[in-house]
Amino acid sequence: MLDADALSGRLLFAIPKKGRLHEKCLELLSGADIQFRKDHRLDVCLVKNHNIALVFLPASDIPSFVGKGNVDLGITGQDVIRESQMQQHVTEVLPLNFGKCALQVQVPEAGPIQAAEQLVGKRVVTSFEVLAGEYFGRLDEQLGLAGKNKTNIEYVGGSVEAACALGLADGIVDLVESGDTMRAAGLHAIATLMQSEAVLIKSSTPKHETLEPLIKLITARIAGVVAASKYVVCEYNVRRSQLHDATRLTPGRRAPTISPLEDEDWVAVSSMVEKKRIADVMDDLTKIGAEDILIFNLDNCRV
Numbered sequence: 393m394l395d396a397d398a399l400s401g402r403l404l405f406a407i408p409k410k411g412r413l414h415e416k417c418l419e420l421l422s423g424a425d426i427q428f429r430k431d432h433r434l435d436v437c438l439v440k441n442h443n444i445a446l447v448f449l450p451a452s453d454i455p456s457f458v459g460k461g462n463v464d465l466g467i468t469g470q471d472v473i474r475e476s477q478m479q480q481h482v483t484e485v486l487p488l489n490f491g492k493c494a495l496q497v498q499v500p501e502a503g504p505i506q507a508a509e510q511l512v513g514k515r516v517v518t519s520f521e522v523l524a525g526e527y528f529g530r531l532d533e534q535l536g537l538a539g540k541n542k543t544n545i546e547y548v549g550g551s552v553e554a555a556c557a558l559g560l561a562d563g564i565v566d567l568v569e570s571g572d573t574m575r576a577a578g579l580h581a582i583a584t585l586m587q588s589e590a591v592l593i594k595s596s597t598p599k600h601e602t603l604e605p606l607i608k609l610i611t612a613r614i615a616g617v618v619a620a621s622k623y624v625v626c627e628y629n630v631r632r633s634q635l636h637d638a639t640r641l642t643p644g645r646r647a648p649t650i651s652p653l654e655d656e657d658w659v660a661v662s663s664m665v666e667k668k669r670i671a672d673v674m675d676d677l678t679k680i681g682a683e684d685i686l687i688f689n690l691d692n693c694r695v
């Protein structure tokens with residue numbers, strides 16, 4: 393049985409229990425070798441190989457749990473940190489390079505509204521009533537709307553994109569990643585409130601100073617997994633005479649590793665390259681005569 397004694401002294405680490413961030417968080421924990429077995433009936437479980445307990449919570453509740461110091465560390469989206477008005481109480485320790493999306497004002501594509509200002513005084517449906525309220529509050533003020541004439545912000549918990557078709561709203565404020573959901577609902581975006589990604593957060597006023605070394609260790613491990621997902625190792629052979637151009641193309645993080653080959657005119661080069669740039673880099677290496685270009689994914693790293 394899991395009771396308060398079992399949790400006492402452990403670092404509490406909040407993980408989204410479902411939704412878009414859940415699977416990615418499990419991959420991060422596995423990459424950082426944080427081992428646990430979760431009973432599906434319980435939202436708290438002990439980590440086997442560290443003095444940590446994982447707490448599985450809705451992503452939108454995690455900012456206030458961390459901000460109030462009820463848990464020590466958490467993963468959630470920057471959007472829900474701002475929506476819960478917890479920015480002053482939580483510290484963003486590390487961006488995690490997933491859960492990337494934008495909070496946008498959307499309206500029916502075929503309709504008359506083409507700018508957010510035209511929605512002022514009308515009905516807006518959203519799960520982000522604080523952020524949408526602030527945004528349209530500013531527009532209301534700029535356009536001098538007050539009282540009953542102000543933009544009407546209404547909360548729904550999900551499936552926000554259906555609101556316009558159902559006749560409940562003139563526009564919505566919701567998250568967009570690929571845009572598939574928005575387009576399927578016949579909507580298009582006319583303004584962006586914020587960009588968001590998943591972040592590792594800790595309390596700005598931690599209750600347990602003694603846990604700080606463990607927080608640092610976990611942060612370093614997770615940073616290693618995140619960096620590994622951003623980089624590849626690029627290895628190739630190139631003529632010594634082209635080495636200057638080659639190192640300009642693949643400068644590495646500190647410097648590329650250069651090894652001699654049996655053929656004295658040639659060297660082997662090994663270098664970390666950002667994954668998103670690798671196709672261009674391979675094209676450019678080919679142009680300067682590099683051969684045998686090999687790309688390796690990283691499972692983990694410390695850089």
Ligand SMILES: Nc1ncnc2c1ncn2[C@@H]1O[C@H](COP(=O)(O)OP(=O)(O)OP(=O)(O)O)[C@@H](O)[C@H]1O
Binds near residue numbers: 550
């Ligand atoms: N389509 C998306 N692409 C990338 N990140 C997203 C997307 N939708 C949401 N997110 C991020 O994930 C966080 C959690 O949202 P999500 O909708 O997955 O949670 P939920 O509402 O608890 O789950 P569910 O929608 O399954 O009930 C959001 O605050 C946002 O940061």
Ligand SMILES: O=P(O)(O)OC[C@H]1O[C@H](OP(=O)(O)OP(=O)(O)O)[C@H](O)[C@@H]1O
Binds near residue numbers: 549550553573
């Ligand atoms: O631009 P896209 O790639 O289509 O992603 C955007 C959708 O993802 C989220 O919904 P989710 O899947 O969490 O469902 P929900 O609306 O029920 O929360 C968000 O609320 C959008 O509806």
Ligand SMILES: [Mg+2]
Binds near residue numbers: 550
């Ligand atoms: Mg959702």
